[in-house]
Amino acid sequence: MALDSKTDTRPQQFKVVGTRPLRPDGIDKVTGRARFGADMSAPGMLVGLVLRSPHPHARIRSIDTSAAEALTGVHAVVTRADFAPPADPGVADVLDNCMAGDKALYDGHAVAAVAAISGKVARQALKLIKVDYQPLPHVTDVDAAMAPDAPALHEGRADETVPAGMSPNVMARHEFGHGDIDAGLSQADRVLERSYRTEATHQGYIEPHACLATMAPDGQADLWCCTQGHYMVRNTCAAILGIEQGQLRVTASEIGGGFGGKTTVFLEPVALKLSQKSGRPVKMVMSRAEVLRATGPTASSSIDVRIGMTRDGRITAGFAELRYQGGAYPGSPVDMGSMSAFAPYDLENVRTVGFDVVTNRPKQAAYRAPGAPMAAFAVESAIDELARGFGLDPLDVRLHNAAREGTKASYGPTYPAIGLEATLRTAKDHPHWSAPLGPNQGRGVACGFWFNFGGDTCVSLNITPDGTVTLSEGNPDIGGSRASMSMMAAEELGIPYDRVRTVIADTGSLGQNEVTDGSRVTFAVGLATIEAARAAKREMCKRAAQVWGIDEDAVIWEDGAARPAGPNAGQHPPMSLAEIAAIASNTGGPIAGHFEVNAEGAGVSFATHMVDTEVDPDTGAVKVLRYTVFQDAGKAVHPSYVEGQFQGGAVQGIGWALNEEYIYGEDGILQNPGFLDYRIPVASDLPMIDTVILEIPNPGHPYGVRGVGETSIVPPLAAVANSVSDAAGVRMTSLPISPPKLLAAIRSGGS
Amino acid sequence: MSKIHVTTTINGDPVEYLCDAEETLLDVLRDHLGLTGSKEGCGTGDCGACSVTVDGRLVCSCLMLGAEAAGREIGTIEGMAKGDQLHPLQRKFIEQAALQCGICTPGILVAAKSLLDHNPDPSEEETRYWLAGNLCRCTGYDKIIRAVLDAAKDMREAS
Numbered sequence: 001m002a003l004d005s006k007t008d009t010r011p012q013q014f015k016v017v018g019t020r021p022l023r024p025d026g027i028d029k030v031t032g033r034a035r036f037g038a039d040m041s042a043p044g045m046l047v048g049l050v051l052r053s054p055h056p057h058a059r060i061r062s063i064d065t066s067a068a069e070a071l072t073g074v075h076a077v078v079t080r081a082d083f084a085p086p087a088d089p090g091v092a093d094v095l096d097n098c099m100a101g102d103k104a105l106y107d108g109h110a111v112a113a114v115a116a117i118s119g120k121v122a123r124q125a126l127k128l129i130k131v132d133y134q135p136l137p138h139v140t141d142v143d144a145a146m147a148p149d150a151p152a153l154h155e156g157r158a159d160e161t162v163p164a165g166m167s168p169n170v171m172a173r174h175e176f177g178h179g180d181i182d183a184g185l186s187q188a189d190r191v192l193e194r195s196y197r198t199e200a201t202h203q204g205y206i207e208p209h210a211c212l213a214t215m216a217p218d219g220q221a222d223l224w225c226c227t228q229g230h231y232m233v234r235n236t237c238a239a240i241l242g243i244e245q246g247q248l249r250v251t252a253s254e255i256g257g258g259f260g261g262k263t264t265v266f267l268e269p270v271a272l273k274l275s276q277k278s279g280r281p282v283k284m285v286m287s288r289a290e291v292l293r294a295t296g297p298t299a300s301s302s303i304d305v306r307i308g309m310t311r312d313g314r315i316t317a318g319f320a321e322l323r324y325q326g327g328a329y330p331g332s333p334v335d336m337g338s339m340s341a342f343a344p345y346d347l348e349n350v351r352t353v354g355f356d357v358v359t360n361r362p363k364q365a366a367y368r369a370p371g372a373p374m375a376a377f378a379v380e381s382a383i384d385e386l387a388r389g390f391g392l393d394p395l396d397v398r399l400h401n402a403a404r405e406g407t408k409a410s411y412g413p414t415y416p417a418i419g420l421e422a423t424l425r426t427a428k429d430h431p432h433w434s435a436p437l438g439p440n441q442g443r444g445v446a447c448g449f450w451f452n453f454g455g456d457t458c459v460s461l462n463i464t465p466d467g468t469v470t471l472s473e474g475n476p477d478i479g480g481s482r483a484s485m486s487m488m489a490a491e492e493l494g495i496p497y498d499r500v501r502t503v504i505a506d507t508g509s510l511g512q513n514e515v516t517d518g519s520r521v522t523f524a525v526g527l528a529t530i531e532a533a534r535a536a537k538r539e540m541c542k543r544a545a546q547v548w549g550i551d552e553d554a555v556i557w558e559d560g561a562a563r564p565a566g567p568n569a570g571q572h573p574p575m576s577l578a579e580i581a582a583i584a585s586n587t588g589g590p591i592a593g594h595f596e597v598n599a600e601g602a603g604v605s606f607a608t609h610m611v612d613t614e615v616d617p618d619t620g621a622v623k624v625l626r627y628t629v630f631q632d633a634g635k636a637v638h639p640s641y642v643e644g645q646f647q648g649g650a651v652q653g654i655g656w657a658l659n660e661e662y663i664y665g666e667d668g669i670l671q672n673p674g675f676l677d678y679r680i681p682v683a684s685d686l687p688m689i690d691t692v693i694l695e696i697p698n699p700g701h702p703y704g705v706r707g708v709g710e711t712s713i714v715p716p717l718a719a720v721a722n723s724v725s726d727a728a729g730v731r732m733t734s735l736p737i738s739p740p741k742l743l744a745a746i747r748s749g750g751s
Numbered sequence: 752m753s754k755i756h757v758t759t760t761i762n763g764d765p766v767e768y769l770c771d772a773e774e775t776l777l778d779v780l781r782d783h784l785g786l787t788g789s790k791e792g793c794g795t796g797d798c799g800a801c802s803v804t805v806d807g808r809l810v811c812s813c814l815m816l817g818a819e820a821a822g823r824e825i826g827t828i829e830g831m832a833k834g835d836q837l838h839p840l841q842r843k844f845i846e847q848a849a850l851q852c853g854i855c856t857p858g859i860l861v862a863a864k865s866l867l868d869h870n871p872d873p874s875e876e877e878t879r880y881w882l883a884g885n886l887c888r889c890t891g892y893d894k895i896i897r898a899v900l901d902a903a904k905d906m907r908e909a910s
Contacts, residue, residue: 032788
């Protein structure tokens with residue numbers, strides 16, 4: 001999140017960056033050849049399955065696995081008793097989530113696992129495991145969990161930020177802001193106070209979690225899995241199993257979507273333990289019901305907002321209290337929600353207070369800009385209501401208050417060059433903004449912000465003897481990043497894109513790489529790739545200097561070749577990359593460039609979304625008619641995949657706004673653990689999603705790149721709600737805006 | 752219970768296998784025949800990632816038993832390209848960035864080919880409704896729909 005400036009932002013001329021070449025994994029993925037998590041097998045492989053709690057909250061008195069172990073074809077049974085207690089409390093929570101200890105904390109919590117010769121035998125074995133549960137009172141709603149008499153999941157785990165006397169389910173309190181809220185509110189012509197709610201949604205990746213584990217008695221282990229970060233998998237599994245990180249090699253499969261949900265482990269430590277006990281490779285694949293009951297989802301939220309505005313649209317103060325439940329363990333993204341809620345605005349008086357709350361639900365996992373969409377829904381809805389109340393243009397109001405270079409952000413730092421204003425002005429000038437609307441139709445806008453991250457990154461770029469280039473990087477490619485890396489390497493080396501092949505290396509081949517998250521890959525791995533290419537260029541210049549018998553400082557790299565720098569270097573014909581590569585053996589050996597960094601300077605990113613909806617007044621159904629995304633990409637390396645990130649985020653946000661929700665019954669059981677009832681947007685729900693890429697260079701990246709993956713899910717919740725409000729004349733403060741909810745609001749004349 | 756012996760045709764090749772009575776066609780393709788291009792996203796017929804054709808009809812292979820394939824003509828993603836020649840839909844998907852993670856892509860391609868086999872000139876709305884049974888979580892469908900419509904146009908012009 002550091003905002004330090006380390007490169008200049010002069011406009012650059014690119015030859016490869018900004019074009020749209022074919023992705024290197026394209027053919028594998030359209031022919032079915034690409035191997036995802038569940039597509040790998042090994043000789044002698046067993047099938048692993050998990051037994052899950054049918055109770056939302058229960059003490060586990062005992063587990064009797066003897067009958068399952070005695071079943072022919074069963075080779076291992078694992079419970080929590082097979083794992084030593086980890087020293088680190090964070091790792092202990094991850095283990096507890098993978099395999100329950102004293103208590104089952106949610107419907108679907110893993111309590112035991114088996115490995116057998118087939119799925120059929122494994123299913124029989126699960127039925128033979130006898131768990132003696134003592135059901136306990138449960139709570140799944142965030143506000144109910146904060147009540148003084150709420151059932152407590154954990155005692156004494158609240159950190160020192162939580163005021164005395166709060167429910168033991170409150171794990172942490174966060175506060176951000178500056179100025180004087182009361183003084184600011186007193187200057188307003190209107191103070192709006194509203195409460196908002198959002199439901200938990202699942203990342204909804206189409207590929208269920210899957211892995212194939214082999215662990216030998218000497219502690220050496222190999223793991224194949226679908227993950228956003230195989231180095232994280234290695235480190236976490238090693239900590240849980242008490243083995244050395246270097247002994248566990250993790251290979252990332254192709255990954256069938258993640259969106260943050262594959263940034264932790266679920267099956268992997270269990271599969272390794274089953275393999276260790278059975279002495280055989282063990283493959284585990286979740287069902288969709290398991291994915292929905294026990295992985296992801298995001299936090300649900302309850303948010304109170306107080307905003308003061310003058311009649312000319314100036315926000316005088318903004319306050320929000322955010323309460324997020326993050327499931328059964330501490331760590332909901334309420335801190336990031338609190339930091340991002342007012343981030344798009346230049347406010348003298350701003351404060352947010354966030355409470356991290358535990359409930360009897362699956363442990364939340366990161367979901368695309370974790371914590372920010374709910375906060376933006378609340379704040380952007382309130383700003384919209386105030387603007388419309390004064391008869392002001394909602395884009396003008398946002399422009400009037402927009403954060404710019406030099407603005408002190410509500411969460412602390414001062415912004416360098418940012419693109420929010422550019423997105424707003426472009427939106428205002430876009431034909432979408434002035435297009436006519438029909439009856440029962442409305443238009444809404446909203447802004448969104450995301451921090452973007454950098455982090456530990458390690459890449460290796462190797463020049464082959466025939467003058468092609470292989471780039472090894474350590475971040476699973478979720479949406480075309482191999483193409484972007486090849487492009488940046490080709491750009492820097494001055495060679496064609498198709499001369500570079502990028503591969504995702506296993507954990508034995510590179511140093512530590514952080515997870516593919518925080519929209520970090522194109523920024524941080526791109527930065528490391530460029531620097532690795534520069535290192536290779538320096539070496540190639542040195543080799544040319546050696547051949548020419550001149551000083552290496554007298555050689556420059558230009559247009560894919562080493563050239564003498566100026567007349568004093570003498571007259572030598574340029575040596576191309578291929579020519580230098582061909583004689584590398586005689587000039588000192590193989591040529592490679594590598595780069596290791598904890599990347600800082602990931603530029604923050606802003607977007608403005610505009611959406612038209614039509615409301616059916618008889619059913620409450622909402623149809624999305626037109627959608628346009630305006631977002632700052634810094635520099636779009638491969639514009640097609642930047643557009644794809646904008647479109648995908650917008651549509652996930654549409655789903656969150658209109659359809660998707662975790663529905664728990666009074667019994668604490670998830671009622672919709674399948675894609676039929678947990679309904680993500682389908683093709684017939686949607687129009688085309690138009691995109692406008694803005695490029696305000698990020699000073700922290702050599703080519704100006706900013707992460708683009710997450711910001712796009714931040715505005716749509718509010719943009720859709722504001723559009724529906726415009727169409728239906730009622731303000732919806734609770735998501736999803738499902739037909740029965742909207743119909744009830746229309747019939748009662750307002751919510 | 753003993754296994755069932757099935758003789759069938761997959762992507763034009765004669766195939767024989769033994770399967771349990773409760774195994775789905777998807778289980779057979781993936782676990783017995785090594786045809787892992789068809790994916791299991793839900794196992795309940797809601798996501799379309801396992802789409803195949805059975806005697807030319809679009810089917811979720813997770814909703815059909817392996818034993819039911821006897822005597823049928825099964826088409827999977829592995830049979831879509833002819834040798835080293837990609838189908839126009841496959842080419843368009845790569846050219847137009849109509850995939851991100853790629854897990855839904857085989858099912859969507861099989862379903863889209865089935866659409867174009869039935870209707871060489873679909874409207875955008877017809878395409879959206881035909882593909883409504885194929886979930887994609889990455890793309891928002893925009894580039895997928897455009898790629899299918901463009902491939903249909905190319906195929907019409909080539910025929």
